[in-house]
Amino acid sequence: MTQAPHYPMYIDGEWVDAAERFEIIDPATDELVATTAKGIVADADRAVAAALRAHRRGDWRNMSPDERAAIMSRIVERLNEKMDELVDLHIAENGVTRKQAMAFHVGYSISHLQYFADLARTYEFEHTGPVLSYPTSAVGVVRREPIGVVAGIVPWNFPLLLAVWKLGPALAAGNCIVLKPDEKTPLTLLELAKAADEAGLPPGVLNIVTGPGETVGARLAAHPDVRKVAFTGSTAVGKEISKLAAENVKKVTLELGGKGPNIVLADADIEQAVDGALFAFCLYAGQACESGTRLLLPESRYDEFMDRLTARAAQIRVGDPNDFDTDMGPIISSEQKQRIEHYIELGQKEGATLAFGGKPLTGEQFEQGNWVGPTILGDVDNSMTVAQEEIFGPVLVVIKYKTVAEAIAIANDTEYGLSAGVWSVDIDAALDVARQIESGTVWINDWHMVNALYPFGGYKQSGNGRELGPHALDEYTEQKFVHIDLARKRENKVFDMMLPEYGE
Structure with missing residues (x-):
């Protein structure tokens, strides 16, 4: 050995x-x-x-x-x-x-x-x-x-x-x-x-x-x-x-820390927004402070979006991180795994619906290591603990909103302000929302695009x-x-405001 x-x-x-x-x-x-x-x-x-x-x-x-x-x-x-x-x-x-x-x-x-x-x-x-x-x-x-x-x-x-x-x-x-x-x-x-x-x-x-x-x-x-x-x-x-x-x-x-709000406007390209939402909260198993962990959906598109979201989540391949085809690997430690599982259980106790995942992964490869699969909690109210505290794992909470103004208010109703996202085919409308969100970074129709040319915080x-x-x-x-004096001569300075003239 x-x-x-x-x-x-x-x-x-x-x-x-x-x-x-x-x-x-x-x-x-x-x-x-x-x-x-x-x-x-x-x-x-x-x-x-x-x-x-x-x-x-x-x-x-x-x-x-x-x-x-x-x-x-x-x-x-x-x-x-x-x-x-x-x-x-x-x-x-x-x-x-x-x-x-x-x-x-x-x-x-x-x-x-x-x-x-x-x-x-x-x-x-x-x-x-x-x-x-x-x-x-x-x-x-x-x-x-x-x-x-x-x-x-x-x-x-x-x-x-x-x-x-x-x-x-x-x-x-x-x-x-x-x-x-x-x-x-x-x-x-x-x-x-x-x-x-x-x-x-x-x-x-x-x-x-x-x-x-x-x-x-x-x-x-x-x-x-x-x-x-x-x-x-x-x-x-x-x-x-x-x-x-x-x-x-x-x-x-x-x-x-962060609790990134990800706002989908009613006109968003749903296929792109679904993949964007999954990318936002599942990259590196959600263990990133700027992850998009609060998904805000208009009531009019909630059911359609959730159906597509959960179907697409089922296609994420969790497993050996050395395999180039793996989409999501393990959690960093057993302590972090237990923390995530606690929040999943707590969310359901608070009234959230377990829409996807949330159960132990089965199979020989999951008998060792620390594993939590993608988990989606629906029907979440922003006052719930799972919507306010950073979970730091692949857990998404989904919140309905009636108006764009309400979505912005929900997005800002947090102690955090690291990252946010807006999805819309109307860039002007998305920019209007972005300007009102209290966050150091706002992505429009994307996520995780940190670039060295732009500030991050x-x-x-x-x-x-x-x-x-x-x-x-x-x-x-x-x-x-x-300070470099250009006057040069003594008589051109203001020393006399506190010094007597020579000879007095």
Whole structure:
């Protein structure tokens, strides 16, 4: 029997082990995939100290943006060379299907890192402002400078991609970073560290500490030498990170939970909207914060839509994520599976109708691993728990509405505001709805189309700040105004408003 590989941490350009280990378990088979070092608070402190030394040393921040971009592009080249390996690791550690790993989890990660490398070349790190004439002649220069040490705390669902969303702008802006992956899915981030090392990234600029969120993650959020925290995860944990970061007034970017409303207008192309609704809540078994988990249907089309929706859901192939024909794989852990099953049961107790799924999957392949099939709850009222709380699984709640105004009100009746969708053949009508929805992203006739060229983030308790887009580096820089006097002569200045003239 082949022994599972072991991955140490990456700190200050070196591979660092720990006394204890995490076991990485395949969620489809319950088999051991690998072990990783189980870091402790002292490892977090060591990583931050390494990042701070690197920042003060200045060999990264003092490079020209083009030089930084060149090294980032070399990391992209290494990741492209490792594409198949990264896909295999993603499937093994978090159960994503092969076709989704290739397109989204790994494919997007590599292309988004290249986007940030390109952005480093074009971002306006310094510009001259307007000439000032009052009270004296002067001109201003506005600079964008790196913050210093950044901590990125990354969840298990899209570990490599969401690490890139933090690593990419941090490096492009000239910062040094400490990344903490979720203990269930650290492998692709550690492979990223290998790629960065091979590409010539200076020691200490990137550090990866594998450890529990309650200790290592909390220490990074509170550490006085960390000047910026970027976190993706649950709203509850995001609130705790905000509290810890507030102790020394860090910059914070939070991308948190969601309960995405998916509004089908009465004129929608029903075939497209049905597939879009399934895609919205079943991609990666619904384990994405921006999933479309609340489907809002006009009463006039409710029965027709539900008939087609459930018939199409029956065609989704759940099974081995390594099989390219599989549409949906397992749930990340047994704990998450139990949580999802609890919500399915709770929804029915609250009065929802089990329209599809909701039962244990049968067959030999489902005897090991963590499995929940697509589940649709009909006749849901938006006040129900299943319509308000994030389930984080392949569970869709379906809500009827009478008027478009009512649909918009229902869509906004939530503490979340991360994602939303509108389906209509009338783009102007869909845009009118989109403008009224309190959400950081609204897709029209589509879902999950996150693009590096556009900002991503949430309203309300879905977070603050934005990742991606042309202004992504703003979150990882400090603005500095430099005043340059043009008057030059003493008599042209305003010193006399508090100083006596010479000779008095």
